[in-house]
Amino acid sequence: MDCMTKASTGMKSLDQVVDYLRLGDNVVWQVDAIDDYKYFVNLFVENALISNRRVVYMRFAQHPPLIEGIEDITVCALNACGGFESFSTQVYDIISREGKEVYYVFDCLSDLLTAWANDLMIGNFFMITCPYLFELDTIAYFTILRNKHSFQTVARIRETTQLLIDLYNCEDCYYIHPLKVWDRYSPTMFLPHALDRENLTPITNSVDAARLFTIMPTIGIENERRHLDYWDKMFLNAVALYKEVLEGKETAAMEQKKVIEQLCKLVIGRDHRILSLAKKYLSLKDLLDIKSRLIGSGYIGGKAVGMLMARSILLKDKDFEWRRYLEPHDSYYIGSDVFYSYIVQNGWWKLRMKQRSNEGYFQVASELREKMLKGSFPAAVKEQFQQMLEYFGQSPIIVRSSSLLEDAFGNAFAGKYESVFCVNQGSPAERYKQFEDAIRVVYASAMNEDALAYRLQRGLDKRDEQMAILVQRVSGAHHGQYFFPDLAGVGVSYNTYVWKEGLNPDAGMLRLVHGLGTRAVDRVEGDYPRIVALDKPLLRPHAGVDDSRKYSQREVDVLNTVSNKLEVVSLNNMDYEGREGLMNLIGVKDYEANRRMKELGMKGPDIWTLTFDHLMTATSFPQIMGKMLKTIKSAYQYPVDIEFTINFSRDLHPHINLLQCRPLQTKGLKSKVHIPSNIREEKVLFKSKGHFMGGNISQSLKRIIYIDPKNYSKLALSQKYEVARTVGKLNKQIQNRENLSVMLAGPGRWGTSNPSLGVPVAFSEINHVTVMIEIAFSSAGLIPELSFGTHFFQDLVETDIFYVALFPEKNNVFFNHLLMNDHPNIFNQLCPDKLQFEEIIKVYDFTNKDLVIMSDILSQNVVCFLEEK
Template sequence: MTGDGGNSQDHNRVSTGLSGLDDVLDGLRIGDNVVWRVSDLDDYRRFVTPFIESAASAGRRIIYLRFGQHPPLVFGKPNIHIESIDALSGFEAFTGRVWRLIEEHGRGAFYVCDCLSDLLDAWATDAMVGNFFRVVCPFLFELDTVAWFALHPDRHSRTTLDRIRQTTQVMVDIHRLGEDVQIQPIKAWCRQSPTMFLPHREIDGRFAPVIDSSDATRLQAGLELDQLHRQPLLDYWDRLFLQVASALEAGEEAQSADIKDRVLNVLISRDTRMLDLARRYLSLEDLLAIRARMIGSGYIGGKAAGMLIARSILLTNQPDTWQDNLEPHDSRYLGSDAYYAFLVHNGLWPAMMRQRSASGYLREADKLSEGLLAGAFPPEVRVELERLLDHYGQYPILVRSSSLQEDGFGNAFAGKYDSVFLVNQGAPELRLTALEGAIRQVYASTMSEDALVYRKQRGLDQREEPMALLIQRVNGRFHGRYYLPDAAGVGVSRNTFAWDTEMNPAAGMVRLVMGLGTRAVDRIDGDHACVMALDYPNRQPFRNPDEAYRYSQHLLDALDLSKGELATYPLSQLTQEVSDLPLKHLGEVDRTASLLAEELGLQTPVWRLTFQPLVRKTRFVSRLSNLLQTLEAGYQHPVDVEFTLHLNDDGEPSLNLVQCRPLATIGETMAATIPPEIPDRKLLFRTRGHFMGGNINLCIQRVIRVDATVYSRLTVSQRYEVARLIGEQVRTGDDTTMLIGPGRWGTSSPELGVPVRFADIARVAVLVEVAEMEGDMVPDLSYGSHFFQDLVETEIAYVALFPSGRNCVYQPERLPGINTHIRDISPKRAIQTFDLRADPLQLTADVVSQDLACYFSD
């Protein structure tokens, strides 16, 4: 610490309330934080009372921070302001509340705090007690306060005790052996005397140094003997898991249930529904296994918890199927406390407090993100990261976000936080640097606008959302310079996008790709995953073979070991360079294209990724159906999973489940009634199938439409300007809005649609994608993608219109005052806005008949 603590002027001096103690410490200084290390809290209480009385007589403002489980140190008096704070709300909420209280009370206030050791009961992590002190102590020092704290040293690790000692200005031990009580200053910043740091006994109000070494040695020997009967100086977190091991060994049901609940509440989640699942499906052995694979302490986060619970559901409820067909996971976890430790270690807590304020929520995010990207890791974390890399060797790894709220019921955070692939090649120090960079990137993604807007919309902006990390070995094989899984996909147990009336929504759906699963969860430029309804896997939503080929996968994502990055390659290129891709199990030879290629002197055969061999010749569909149904039954809620496939020589797949979360669905209301006859002049559009959201019954008061004729003539930069302008319009007004545009909303490729961010359109009620002829813009049935997940979570209805199809009518000219003869080609002219409050549209859909209509009701 630095400051003016050594100034001996009277106005900088403060009394402890005991003149004898003032003599020992040479008084207190403005800015002092005083830590009392005690074995009996009554010894701390004895020194608190005269300090408060002295401060009150001097006219000081005194704040008592009340958070402990012990009886109050101070009772209400006119000159004492008691602030009760709930430590159970978590480290961030608690520390943030204390920070704001200090801000509110301002300079010169005096503080008395409860015993810091009681925070262990709320947080179960000793390191965070030290981090709390490292945050609060410097702030108190800056504001010219004097603050008193107590702790029980035998309940904390040496690392925590050392960090508190390094941070505070004054530290005093109170030694008690029976009736023999002595105080011993351990630290008194900018003060010194020949006897200051000796033990002192109180004699008639004075504190006399114990100058006889024999006397001091006897006391110390007695204290050491007493200490032998106490637990060693282990971190509270480690002691908690020692109790898990003891409960497991003892086999006592009541004790096991109690310790299991304690661990689940500090390791898995705070959400009651997730805790119920964990209680049913995670055993004490599972919890010890998690701890063995964990760096640091705290929560493993929603993504990691969801994966582990899902795997346990399968192995518990369907052991005969999944013992052999579910690949073991090899995951590691960076606990949520490491995120807070990173903030504290890099002095970023003040920046985070500014960002957490109402005015700084978005404004301060970029600065905090920059600090996260530039930060260094605490030494104890860095050592564990080195060991993690030793474990994985040179297999590629994936660093995935796993925040506290992520992948929970109602809050998937799909695509809001980053995940980073690492090829994990090269010297150990280079691989460590890359891993640290990936972790920083995930940490910084908590400050992205998309993530912040998402949190605010759900009322989570002031809730604790620490970032844990799930680190996984990438499932796959080496193919020369490339590394990739055989196939990957997203599966959902409820198909609310059934495009055929015979399809059963309860049968589920899958989006399947060859290579890395990035192409299954994102809306990819100019490429498409294979979408299958699991009850009719051979039926595709295409009108002819050309369309089926056109809207299939042509590009593969793989890790390029020579480039050191995730890269995308045409299937045709990889088939030329790699001889052992499992094409015969995932695709079919296009004979017509192969003959043409042969005539042109190109390499043959030409493969098409239809995935039909996987459907026809293996048990893939039945296994995935079993997986989804078993997980839905376990969760008692529809689920959304991510998986990879590993094919044996016969093409038979085993699955590696890498993610599971509750699937957000739009309304399960009674079937809506569509009028039997809708006059043509009142019909805006109608379709059979190609909509999402189940039963829909909405009154539309505003329509924002992008004119494809104008949009197709704009430059790329102008199309991004259209996206920006739409975001501005959507954010103005509270009317129920329907957004209509050509091709794909949210694409990153403007030639395929409108490149809006989801945050720009999150307030619309209905999103309509139209297959417009100009610009070749076609809706993407990207079921399971992050964009799709955003739609269902925010209860935005989705409609895909194919005007040239036989079951679709689209009549934009029915919109009042529409201009179909626009000559001024500009971003503003591409956007047409219709205020329909006087004559609103009605959007009605029936999930049973798969019929949807949008019409003027009057």
């Protein structure tokens, strides 16, 4: 190699030992004290400045600065406490900005344990940073403290770096022992060298070598414990403390509070409100139980934390015997660090950094998502996956996203990430493959466009969003080839969608289904879960016997253990022989339909209509669920949203499995709105009684995007999808909702997956509008579904989109769509490439008009009208 490509360490004798440094070298010093490293750092920096090299100092540790009093260097102050990704991104951006042939000095990497408590992530950081520095022909100095890291972490650093040097300070003498010097060799290079003033002398004599290693700090100290990660050591200490607590040692009881706080910061998260709850309601035993069921390391994520917190709140409630009702859980957790390790070890980190940029945020995400569906896992993680699956046997399980930001205060991420059912049938190899594929699907969902848009809109796009995973045993029982729970649902402690005057929002609301809870959290096509206002559980949004039948659940989501898939089965095709006690509790026989079947000579099981009325009147179920919501809400000091299942024993005693709990963002009464009583009818666009959500508002509107129901219903399927994409294009043109308030109005259900029931937009295609209207167009079967409690409606609440369902055929509803025709239609100007839809999509401009929408939640009145000047 040409000498021009060589660089100096600042010490001639060390240059001779390692045959100089080369551009691209990463040099890792393993030391006992930071001051020892500091001496060699300053030699390196002073020589670099003499050679007119740019020097950048990466400053992030708690120890004193390595470089002081030297001008002409760039000091970059970094914050490691923000987490692995934000820290690594800061470093990556600095390296990218500084460019080629820069010299770097990093603070001690061991100090990152204070922020991350994890050797694994330090190894990951080095594995992504070192190759990037090498690529840009830099020279970088790093250090780690001896005996502070696991053998595995040191091995990963050794494998990645170009130079690894042991530095000892014994009896006031420095000894340097190169352990790795990439791409060069000499007969004495890898021997220990004693430093005498400026000269390094190799120790070649066996007597001197043996004597040296006897006086050096013992490298064999805690060898067994050094097989462990720093993370594992902390939990081992916690286990020892817990044993002392059980033995009644007073000092251990005093220490317990401090350790609980420390462990919460390791596995629960960084949010101070969640941490405050965790420290209050999670015991040391609870935290050790989490560790015993944790695969990998890191946080367990918002969904897992919410579930554990809610259960613990209830079990600590002395006013009610919750143990009689709560079904035990035996969930597993895949730590958030496994997610980053998956990206790093599959070689995708550079792509991840491109995706973090403004230009690549959406564009690169699709490429990364595809790669994440095909990656491989480390052998140690695969072994833990296998052991977990052996524990569950062939019981169905569900693999659920549990990201760091998910289910937090103000950011629910409802439905943004994937959850995957594993029916878990077949050979061990088949079941393992199904599970691993499910993990990949959940990981890849971090790059879903809806999730990215959600993060961007809330200013979370630069925050760490590691994907932890919650693995739960599916609650339910086998019924022939099907597996499902008796009931499942969603509960909210504050009912912002009160549909009738006199309902108490603070009583809460349930959205209840028979079978798997997928029908409760999603907007279900052509089916209607039971909506329960807990203060008046028999009151329905629709009235009358015919309405009860029409707006009821007709299909059941189940796991088919024969086909090994999630399936939808007609309620009337289910065999309920021997389960009439349950059916009488949740439904009524449809005597008219059963009579017609007999008259036609048709045989089969009885036809049922699910009303859930007997459950509401003959049991204490509504009171129990109301108390559950109030108890958790009181602990959170914030409205909450829960997901649950119910399984009944033979005596019809309910066993509740609390699957999820999160803070619920709500829009309350706000200030009183006085709706004018003398609005002339020709000035009214629409008015309605009830069926709106968003509290009291008085909002001016500048634009209406209107999908003509009649013309839309005539479109071919492919054209309906294209209409949805065009709506998304119009949505993106809304740069600022305060300056351009838009009302979106269309037939049936927005966000449906079935275009025959509405407009199949993704939420990211309507997230900038201010008001959303769903209009019933009965002749084409386009009917709004009053689906408060679903992920879709949670998005509306969080995004502060006011919602109205209009039923023009009802007596108390008025809709004058012709009023819009008197105002400019600017669709062709906004979408000149979509002129084929000019009779379908209308965009009415009200910029110079006084169009306003007003609502009053107490009287349940909502009206949209032109104010008279």
